[in-house]
Amino acid sequence: MSDSIFFISLSIDLSVLLNHGPSAIGPSRFMRSKGLAGQGPPIMYLIPITFVVLKIIKHYQEEGQGSEVVQGVLLGLVVEDRLEITNCFPFPQHTEDDADFDEVQYQMEMMRSLRHVNIDHLHVGWYQSTFYGSFVSRALLDSQFSYQHAIEESVVLIYDPIKTAQGSLSLKAYRLTPELMEICKEKDFTPEALKKANIGFEHMFEEVPIVIKNSHLISVLMWELEDKSTVADKHELLNLSSSNHLEKSLQLLMDRVDDMSQDIVKYNTYSRNLSKQQQQKHQYVQRRQQENAQRQTRGEAALAEEDITKLFKPPQPPPRMDTLLIAGQINNYCQNVKEFTSQNLGKLFMAEALQGHNS
């Protein structure tokens, strides 16, 4: 995973060099692609085209079985305060270890070819599938940071296939907050730095609302599909069986809480060590002073002041990044669980009403 991050960042730098000139989009509309280093207004919302949504769904369905994450690149434009995603292409899975260099080459080839058919080749982000909502990880943070560092407006689109299979398309877009960007740039994860920046786990990611848009031609296509489709609407959303999904989510939550408690123990030992050391320092200084006072009374020279810091090396403060990530992940799980339970409560009350009529 870390290799892919490196190559993604490398390819972004190369893509910055390759991107030049406007991209002409057909006879109906003509837009200029915004400069990459443009410090424009913050992105208000995100518009993926239906085609992109379908492609992401299909990619996971075909290649992602078995709880592996599938990743890919998003291409699009920045228009005023919107980020429009107009195309995407998937990344191959890492099967052989010697195929690492192919990552960059693959991306370059793909972008060059897409440029020939007038597809926007501006990297605006990347997408990833997730397993029950567990995507807040170090790898994701690093990738998103490198993307956002190169391209101001990039987002990561998280697609949750299991939630989608339950009845409603689950697609979320996230960006790192500016504070977190600062911290990542400094690579300084000590508690003091985080305190200064006042980052809580709630301020790690900011969610960008998503609006799906169609062109007129695609709308016609949708009508055509509606006519010809024979598969009826399945209404998966009204399915009452919930225990399986709930069980898995809670299990993941418990694992994370375990990690969290371990991390807390580490921090506690650190703070205990620190306070013990403070005490020792204090005692040493006191003893020194006493000895010096004694020597003065006896008329001898005072002992040289020794460097305290060399005697008592301060313990290393543990990096707080992992704690932050775990807290963010737990928060995410809790949100998902709460959403799920509220939906299920509604469904149960509906079932009660239905039964009440019968009896």
Added chain:
Amino acid sequence: AQVGLGDAVTDPAPRNITAVTFMGVYLHFVSIIFFHSLISYLLLTICNSNVYAYTCMSVYGPAVKIHPVVLASIGDSYERRNEGASRVIGTLLGTIEKHSVEVTNCFSVPHNESEDEVAVDMEFAKNMYELHKRVSPSEVIIGWYATGFDITEHSVLIHEYYSREATNPIHLTVDTALQSGKMNIRAYVSAQMGVPGKTVGVMFTPLSVKYIYYDTERIGVDLLQRTRVTPSRTKGLTSDLSQVGGSASRVQDMLATVLTYIEDVLSGKATADNSVGRFLMDLINKVPTISAEDFETMLNSNINDLLMVTYLSNLTQAQIALNEKLVLL
């Protein structure tokens, strides 16, 4: 001794030009005969009805199953075509099972087309196919697509190229210019015809087109269908209880339709259909008859579980927030 149109186009000898025109006329002639000989196909072109998929499903053996991704991709590449190009072509990727072909992906290929010649960037097509193969190794080239209503002579050339890449390629036409008022999506497969040894040509036989979805695709497409009704063609993603509400209201609409039908039948306005009656019977019997106490206990235990889980998750969130504050003190 097959007279290929490719040779005819490049060789400017007058003999070959007459062969080209003869081939063009022959193709149109044969295609007209073909239309007349297949009545259901003719019915479609005259009546412009929606029944194509249903009537032809049983008539023609092989069926082409298309995923909605392919159609969206074709539409998108049509919108992005170069100035002056009237149509777009590209490669279809998919899988072949015993009797049916499933089209799961496609990419467009740049090409130039003028009155008497056509040039397709084959190098590009090969490259793109290699790249795609890295991601999904199970997909193979199964044909090509073109936007536009008719099959032209150039299509035959391109089809010949594709038959070198795949066995028995499928040709898909998508009428994006909406010539007949609808977007006709048709699939063809080529067959040899004519007098062997003398003049042979190629005939395109239509296949039936079906749309299939994965489950998640179906749900995604349902959401996208709802973008049709808003004037700005946009739709935000809703979440939480409002989704359940939306789904319930859709079921309510369906129930209302069924109720009006039943009332019509009861009052004699519509004739009763036995099969519909049987479906209604199934529907009523689907609601299980459980004794009231059992249902109460089930309901209560479920609600208790959900409430407890909500309480625990709230507790966890409060805990991590507290932890955060303590560390940052």
